[in-house]
């Protein structure tokens with residue numbers, strides 16, 4: 394489903410895909426990540442410094458072809474960062490192996506309120522495996 398140029402994935406769909414090794418979940422919340430917990434195994438690239446870290450992000454997700462962005466509600470920051478990455482990749486015209494850039498519908502808050510797994514570690518990066 395595409396809205397404003399980004400495609401969304403539901404929590405149920407993400408949950409069914411998460412065991413696949415080619416997916417990276419990218420949390421772009423800012424300080425909330427440290428006190429609200431996070432999706433197990435997700436990477437953190439805060440929206441306020443996202444543009445400066447795009448090349449780090451691309452390095453970090455080298456083995457992945459599907460990226461799922463989210464923020465708290467996935468209404469503003471998540472889709473904005475997803476679009477920013479997509480337009481960056483279009484500009485550099487370099488094949489970095491990323492095929493799909495998706496946004497998690499309802500964000501972390503929706504994920505958590507549906508009773509899906511939440512990790513509360515303080516490791517950077519989170520070392521939890523996908524579920």
Ligand SMILES: [Zn+2]
Nearest residue numbers: 512514519521
């Ligand atoms: Zn964790």
